[in-house]
Amino acid sequence: MTKKSTKPETHEATEASNPALARLLGAHRKIKERKSVVKREYDETYASLNNKLDMIETALHRMMNKVGSENLKIGGLGLAYLTPKVFVAAKDWDAIWAYLQESGNLDLLQRRLAKNAVLEFIEANDGDLPPGVTVTKERAVVVRAD
Secondary structure, eight states: OOOOOOOOOOOOOOTTTOHHHHHHHHHHHHHHHHHHHHHHHHHHHHHHHHHHHHHHHHHHHHHHHHHTOSEEEETTTEEEEOOOOOOOOOSOHHHHHHHHHHHOOGGGSOSOOOHHHHHHHHHHTTTOOOTTOOOOOOOOOOOOOO
């Protein structure tokens, strides 16, 4: 079964025939380009600052180890202290899933759906949704370089 194209026909114009459209698209392009530059500069600066903070925190940790303390303080400047950080990751999803099905302990999961999997389900099931799922579609204006 071949799908029909549902793309609407593109209305083409020239700058001379539609100056308002030309101004809007031109402004959009300039803003997106500027936004890209600003984001790149921000990301670079942010990463650099994080690297500096990491180096300082490593040096503070070494100082704490050297003096045998879990906190260091200088009045008016600040307090540095050790605190536990916990990271959780799945190493065997099959085992986790089996446990969840057996125990019903679904609190171990976050509540969100995998959008692509839901869309694949809908396509494979003639448009039917999985139970309890709703899908909302919106139309958005997208501008791309020509």
